[in-house]
Amino acid sequence: MHQEMNRLFPMTVVFLQHGDDLLFLHRSEKKKIFPGVWSGAGGKVDPGEHNALRAAALREVREETGITEDRITNFRLKYVILRQKDGAFWQTYVYFGETEQREVAQTEEGVFTWLPHDGWQDKDVIPTTRASLLHYAEHQDDGVVYVGVYDPTDEALPIKQWIPLG
Numbered sequence: 001m002h003q004e005m006n007r008l009f010p011m012t013v014v015f016l017q018h019g020d021d022l023l024f025l026h027r028s029e030k031k032k033i034f035p036g037v038w039s040g041a042g043g044k045v046d047p048g049e050h051n052a053l054r055a056a057a058l059r060e061v062r063e064e065t066g067i068t069e070d071r072i073t074n075f076r077l078k079y080v081i082l083r084q085k086d087g088a089f090w091q092t093y094v095y096f097g098e099t100e101q102r103e104v105a106q107t108e109e110g111v112f113t114w115l116p117h118d119g120w121q122d123k124d125v126i127p128t129t130r131a132s133l134l135h136y137a138e139h140q141d142d143g144v145v146y147v148g149v150y151d152p153t154d155e156a157l158p159i160k161q162w163i164p165l166g
């Protein structure tokens with residue numbers, strides 16, 4: 001039976017790069033969704049921000065890390081991940097940027113850690129985050145935004161295909 005999707009649930013995830021390192025969040029064990037796993041900064045897009053996704057992503061970075069927009073360069077949307085869950089249409093917007101600021105505030109979200117580009121593969125990473133980062137390693141400089149559809153039945157390959165937009 002097809003479940004009607006009548007709610008939107010947009011989220012952002014941001015990975016900042018400092019030299020050869022990426023900023024990861026080791027999520028608190030107290031988190032309701034994906035406790036104790038690794039991802040980037042980010043969270044829900046607030047009401048009123050649906051037409052300002054970049055601003056929502058930068059707000060999340062500022063709130064969670066203390067890194068402000070003026071300290072971030074080459075900030076760009078790279079992935080849009082789509083998912084149907086609980087009668088909602090979930091959209092995750094994955095951004096990447098660069099910063100010279102290594103000092104990061106710590107929050108109740110978890111612990112932020114700079115990891116080398118090849119230092120995260122052995123961590124328990126959110127499946128869509130893992131898929132995005134593996135694809136990004138091969139396509140980070142191509143200037144293309146990709147769309148993927150999340151398949152929760154296959155944790156090893158949660159995104160079957162990345163489709164370039166435009």
